[in-house]
Amino acid sequence: SAVISQKPSRDICQRGTSLTIQCQVDSQVTMMFWYRQQPGQSLTLIATANQGSEATYESGFVIDKFPISRPNLTFSTLTVSNMSPEDSSIYLCSARGGSYEQYFGPGTRLTVT
Amino acid sequence: DAKTTQPPSMDCAEGRAANLPCNHSTISGNEYVYWYRQIHSQGPQYIIHGLKNNETNEMASLIITEDRKSSTLILPHATLRDTAVYYCIALANAGGTSYGKLTFGQGTILTVHP
Numbered sequence: 542s543a544v545i546s547q548k549p550s551r552d553i554c555q556r557g558t559s560l561t562i563q564c565q566v567d568s569q570v571t572m573m574f575w576y577r578q579q580p581g582q583s584l585t586l587i588a589t590a591n592q593g594s595e596a597t598y599e600s601g602f603v604i605d606k607f608p609i610s611r612p613n614l615t616f617s618t619l620t621v622s623n624m625s626p627e628d629s630s631i632y633l634c635s636a637r638g639g640s641y642e643q644y645f646g647p648g649t650r651l652t653v654t
Numbered sequence: 655d656a657k658t659t660q661p662p663s664m665d666c667a668e669g670r671a672a673n674l675p676c677n678h679s680t681i682s683g684n685e686y687v688y689w690y691r692q693i694h695s696q697g698p699q700y701i702i703h704g705l706k707n708n709e710t711n712e713m714a715s716l717i718i719t720e721d722r723k724s725s726t727l728i729l730p731h732a733t734l735r736d737t738a739v740y741y742c743i744a745l746a747n748a749g750g751t752s753y754g755k756l757t758f759g760q761g762t763i764l765t766v767h768p
Binding site (some may be wrong): 586589646647 | 686696698747756757758
């Protein structure tokens, strides 16, 4: 199994600023993902974080708004840029190794005022 | 990935079996049925997955119909800690652009009562 930690666990930010969320996995994994969960909603995939190359974004999400880095097999960051209140959500990191199981971090609860 | 349909909510008495249904009538031959759950304020947790045979692990059992158009997740002895949103997801395990991308629907809110 893999244990995923995220920093920060929560934050309150002002509109127009940016926040970088860190995701650390305790073992090497092949795939890492970033999800968003808006209040009262299900999870929506933002992008697949690719090691050593640009992330692959899902429809409706763009690199300028959600730049992602993945420098190695255990770490990734997601930046939420130029934030607005609509960005208030829980952001979750996920990872998948050699098994079929996909693991999730505890999430980062972001509130934009 | 095939679309799945689940009831929005279900109730269960503590100690009884919870049977959560899922319809996936358009599932492809290479798509597995995955179940995850999300307890309040936590990240989703893997429960079980299967292709066409019934599966059992320490958490639950998964019953898949012979035509693979539907499945049932069984929690044999539900406890209050099993109260969560349960997601049924169809996913191909290898190959294709959707590999590894879990698509979450609205899931079933299971409430276990004392």
